[in-house]
Amino acid sequence: MYKILSADLEKCTGCRTCELVCSMKHHDEYNPQKSRIRVYNFVEQGYFVPVVCLHCNEAYCEKVCPAGAITVNYDEKKGVRAVQISKEKCVGCKMCIFACPFGNVRFIEDGYSDKCDLCGGDPECVKSCAKEALKFKEVSASYMQKIKSTAEKILAAYQQT
Amino acid sequence: MHGYSGKILDVNLTSGEIKMRPIEQDWPKKYLSGLGFNARILHDEIPPGTDPLGPDNVLVFGVGVLTGTAVPSASRTEASSLSPLTGTFGTSNSGSHWGGELKYAGFDSLVIRGKAASPVYLWISNNSVDILPAGHLWGKDSWDTIREIHKQYNDEGVQIATIGQAGENMVRFACIENGPYDAWGRTGLGAVMGSKNLKAIAVRGSGPVRVARKQEFLGTLAETRAAILGSPFFGPVSRFGSLLAATPFNEHGALPGRNYQKGSIEGWTETRTRKVLHKYSNRNVGCMACPIACAHWVEIKEGPYAGLRLKDMEVTPLLSFGAGCDVDNLPAVAKLHETCQRLGMDMVSSGNLVGFAMELYQRGIISEQEVGFPLQWGDEKAVLSMLDMIAHRKGFGDILADGVKRAARHFPEASKYAMEIKGLECFQVDPRARWSTWTLGFITNIRGGDDLRTRNPVENLRFNENPVPYFTEKFNFPDDIYNGLDMPEPLKKEIFDPETKDVNIPKMNKWAGDLMSVYNSLGMCMRPPVLHTVGPTLFSRLYSALTGIDMTPEEIILAGERIWNLIKLFNIRHGEKPSDCDFPSRFYEEAVSAGPAAGRKLDREQVKNVLKEYYKARGWDEETGMPGPEKLAELDLHQEPQNIKFNSF
Numbered sequence: 001m002y003k004i005l006s007a008d009l010e011k012c013t014g015c016r017t018c019e020l021v022c023s024m025k026h027h028d029e030y031n032p033q034k035s036r037i038r039v040y041n042f043v044e045q046g047y048f049v050p051v052v053c054l055h056c057n058e059a060y061c062e063k064v065c066p067a068g069a070i071t072v073n074y075d076e077k078k079g080v081r082a083v084q085i086s087k088e089k090c091v092g093c094k095m096c097i098f099a100c101p102f103g104n105v106r107f108i109e110d111g112y113s114d115k116c117d118l119c120g121g122d123p124e125c126v127k128s129c130a131k132e133a134l135k136f137k138e139v140s141a142s143y144m145q146k147i148k149s150t151a152e153k154i155l156a157a158y159q160q161t
Numbered sequence: 162m163h164g165y166s167g168k169i170l171d172v173n174l175t176s177g178e179i180k181m182r183p184i185e186q187d188w189p190k191k192y193l194s195g196l197g198f199n200a201r202i203l204h205d206e207i208p209p210g211t212d213p214l215g216p217d218n219v220l221v222f223g224v225g226v227l228t229g230t231a232v233p234s235a236s237r238t239e240a241s242s243l244s245p246l247t248g249t250f251g252t253s254n255s256g257s258h259w260g261g262e263l264k265y266a267g268f269d270s271l272v273i274r275g276k277a278a279s280p281v282y283l284w285i286s287n288n289s290v291d292i293l294p295a296g297h298l299w300g301k302d303s304w305d306t307i308r309e310i311h312k313q314y315n316d317e318g319v320q321i322a323t324i325g326q327a328g329e330n331m332v333r334f335a336c337i338e339n340g341p342y343d344a345w346g347r348t349g350l351g352a353v354m355g356s357k358n359l360k361a362i363a364v365r366g367s368g369p370v371r372v373a374r375k376q377e378f379l380g381t382l383a384e385t386r387a388a389i390l391g392s393p394f395f396g397p398v399s400r401f402g403s404l405l406a407a408t409p410f411n412e413h414g415a416l417p418g419r420n421y422q423k424g425s426i427e428g429w430t431e432t433r434t435r436k437v438l439h440k441y442s443n444r445n446v447g448c449m450a451c452p453i454a455c456a457h458w459v460e461i462k463e464g465p466y467a468g469l470r471l472k473d474m475e476v477t478p479l480l481s482f483g484a485g486c487d488v489d490n491l492p493a494v495a496k497l498h499e500t501c502q503r504l505g506m507d508m509v510s511s512g513n514l515v516g517f518a519m520e521l522y523q524r525g526i527i528s529e530q531e532v533g534f535p536l537q538w539g540d541e542k543a544v545l546s547m548l549d550m551i552a553h554r555k556g557f558g559d560i561l562a563d564g565v566k567r568a569a570r571h572f573p574e575a576s577k578y579a580m581e582i583k584g585l586e587c588f589q590v591d592p593r594a595r596w597s598t599w600t601l602g603f604i605t606n607i608r609g610g611d612d613l614r615t616r617n618p619v620e621n622l623r624f625n626e627n628p629v630p631y632f633t634e635k636f637n638f639p640d641d642i643y644n645g646l647d648m649p650e651p652l653k654k655e656i657f658d659p660e661t662k663d664v665n666i667p668k669m670n671k672w673a674g675d676l677m678s679v680y681n682s683l684g685m686c687m688r689p690p691v692l693h694t695v696g697p698t699l700f701s702r703l704y705s706a707l708t709g710i711d712m713t714p715e716e717i718i719l720a721g722e723r724i725w726n727l728i729k730l731f732n733i734r735h736g737e738k739p740s741d742c743d744f745p746s747r748f749y750e751e752a753v754s755a756g757p758a759a760g761r762k763l764d765r766e767q768v769k770n771v772l773k774e775y776y777k778a779r780g781w782d783e784e785t786g787m788p789g790p791e792k793l794a795e796l797d798l799h800q801e802p803q804n805i806k807f808n809s810f
Contacts, residue, residue: 013447013454016258020231020450024379029369030230031265043307043317043341046446046458046470128231130390130452131399131445 001138002081005037005116005123007050009150011133014041014048018125018134025124026114034108036116037125042157049154050134052125053104053116059083061096061105061115069113070096078121079138087112163373164226164708165189169198170268170290172283174357175216175275179290184269189710190720191797194226196252196681197724198270199241203250204731204801206274213245213349214331214356216276222263222322222362225684228449229264229370232703233386234686236260236449240345242353246333246510246564247584247609249732251348254613254681255339256448259364262320266366277358282310282323285364295360302326302503303338310363323361324351325505327552331355332562334510334586335552338502342456342472343448346507348585348608349564373709381702385695390452392690393639399445402455403476403688407434410476414758415594416484417587419523419538420516421580421747423487424594425756432490433483438474441491446472448686455688459495466492473498480589481512486519486544493541500545504552509611513586514561514568515547520578527572532557577750583741585609593748594758597634598669604742604768605670605775607728616687617673618646618696619664631767632774636662638693647696648672649714667774679721723796726788729781730801739785742772 019035027034037052062070062083069089073082085096085105090112097105097113105115116123118136126134171180184198192201199221211217220242227235238260244251263271267288277292280299284291298306303325311317320340327335328351335351336344345351354360372378389395397405410416411434414424430436441461447454461469474491478498482488488497501508521527522536529535533556536543550558560568565586569579580587582603587610592600602615619638636643636657643662646653656668679700680687697714705711712720744763752762773783780792793799 010444013445013451015447015449015451015454017231017233017450017452024231024372024375027369028375029371031367031369032261033265033367034369041317043311044470046444046460046472130233130386131454 001079003079003136003138004055005052005118005126005134005136006147007150008133008135008146009047009049009153011131012039012048012050013131013133014039015130017128017130018050021124021128025119027108034106034114036104036106036114042161045157045160047153047157049157051102051104053083054102055081055083055116055118060099060101064095064099066093066095067091075121080118080121082118083115084117085113085115087114162708163371164230164704165194166264166267166269166368166370168268169270169272170285171272171274172290172292173275174273174277174281174292174359177292179292181268181288189226189708190712190716192724193679193682193704193717193720194269195223195237195684196239196241196254196678197223197720198682199223199239199252200250200724200727200731202270202272203241203243204727207243209734209736211243213243213248213251214352216274216357218243218353218356220273220350220353220357222260222271224260224263224269225682226269226708227703228684229261230372230707231450232382232685233389234448234451234453234688234691235684236451237681237684237686238263239681240337240350242350243735244348244350244608245331245352245356246349249583249609249735249737250607250728251350251353252608253336253345253347253350255343255345256451256686257320257339257343258449259320259322259339260684261449262364262366264366264370265368266364267368271362273357273359276356280358280360282359282361282363285362287366287368298360299329300326303505304341304503306361307338307341310361314363314365316365318365320364321361323505324354325503325552327504327506328352328355329360330552330554330562332506332551332554333564333567334507334514335505336507338505342446342502344502344505344507347509347611349507351505372707374706378703378706381699381706385699385703386452388645388694388699389690392694394690394693395453398455398689399453401435401438402445402457404435404438404457404474404479406476407479410480410590412757413595414753414756415591417480417516417580417589417591418484419487420485420513420520420578421591422520422754423756424591424753424758426484426487428489433479433494437491441495442474451686453688453691461492461495464492466496469495469499471495471499471502477589478508478512481508482544485512485516485589487539488541488544489539497541497544497548500548504548506548506552509588510564510586511548511551512589513580514551514565515544517565517568517578517580518547518557518561521572521575524578526575527557577746580610580745580747582606582610582744583737585611587745588612591753591758592744593753593761593763596631596763598664598666598673601666601670601771601775602673604744604772605674607674607725607732613687614677614681615670615673616677616692617669618648618676618693620692631764631771632666633658633663634666636664642693645694647694647698649697667771668778670775671778674725675718675721677721678724679717682721682724719796723798726792726796726798727801729788730798733787742786744768
């Protein structure tokens, strides 16, 4: 089973350290707008929801890429299955951005698309999370229960806005 | 530049002129950023005699150079102006996410001058600035204003500094709300914004903060983080935040109960401390890049305030309203906190003012007719009504809206119940009950009656009491903390008794003032365990690697001292007198009436002596507290305007 990035909304305090370390690791600067993980703040609900690439099994971004820049890479040992963009091959057409239903692909001003690659199996955001709200682990039945309760909260928050 | 954006945004609201100028070349090393830049700008641009509520006053926001990076707990921005409350250096520090956003938008500092002809707000986004009409926002409270602007830009990531009705009506202790739940609270900066017809400053940016020496910086950052997370205080502060202090304040009899008439309150622990926090909050909220996240997300589920949701239950509103006005339950305190946030009023001053009015009522100095309703202790509805009347300057509220020092002049014998220092309402801890470096700070603080500028790295109200000595306090920390203290060794030996480790209060107070100036200038939060952990050495390494401008620990702390002295010069220039640096007379003349500190009062001579020692430690004149020529030369401040009359006292 491959690991996924997920967040415990009861633990996330909205400090956005994940955004900062992500942009530093991948773009050599502190800049939340370039971070591959983004924390949305529901100001009046007091909830913070980290949003990041889900590495879809049928990745729409991969399917629409005309340049073959998006590939699915496996590292069985580390339990990683990452949908990745090659900066070198990317032609900057932005099709992947249109195709992603979740807003998890970003366009970088230098002219290429950019998204989470799971840091080769050792995600920087997870390491930086002092409250251990972000986790990188296998999906299991018990974990699905947690996701369900998380999803319910997202839904409730969504319906209230 | 690295670390810095390198630019100051300067907005003239009278002419509509917008300038972007580079920061002066020698500023980083001399003034760091944040508070330091503010002090430099205000000292240069606000001459004596300026009306704090006139167009010539200048309001500055200074973002810390560490803010916007991942340095743990570096989220802070200092706002400063000539205070309409104290007439001297008005200044306040706030975290959350606004400062980082201003950096990403391209600016280290924002200077606002002049006065718009009609209400406006600023929209700052990536090196561009618009002055936009705010007629539709004027009259709205801060929460509604924020909601409106978020809706307009369809983005809750827009960071907003705004005033509520209190700022519009120039209540002298109005604050600037930093998002809905945080504020530049003290010294009335919201009134300055209101006087300029400036309702809000909305910021969104997508630019970078760059690092000069990445590997070195990330290494030091990891070290800083490990030190903070490794502290024995990390766990408790992460869970309970400042509420940790609520229990020992009562145990020591240091509460400001009923406007400092009661040092401890019966049933306090059961009704108003962390013991009951779990009923209202089980989640924490953090400022940018902060691993501690000391604030609580509060949801009141039942009772008269059911449905109330906010970031709250910290010690400040609790002491102000829960003790100062003796409101006996946390949901009501949360409601009062919310009201202050929405109206945009400093909750320390607000609680102090209402407590003051309640005491006048208790003593028959004011009557129900004058107020419009009874002002009984603990009557939360009366407090709510009074807050609204203050913010709108209605009836009796109009008198209180000018601050406790001015309000007291309206009534005979009222001055002795006005708990203020240098015109700023006291922070709510009673120095009679527990004398310390912290409480000496009330009178040495460059912004007046408040403790936050002289927090010291071993303050420990939680563990001991200090009934008698004025010059020393007990050090009750584990040896590890002493050994790991980030302080030059020779100074450590001067400040701490080598055997008992007793702390020399005046010397520690000087160190604390300088260190807090560094914190406020670099954008770091002073909340423990950061306060215990991060000092000049870590700061020098973080700063040098981030900016590429090498600074030694000695240079860092010297910059802090320079900033402290520059503000002192500003204050003297604007009329601060040596006699202003003193406690309200109540602390000398009236003993604590009940509780563990019963019978204690401050001794005027002793306070005077300890203040002299403090001045000596600062290299200031022992009688007048004036920075002398030698000290100013040492700090490279000897070129400052010399219209200060050294012998005028």
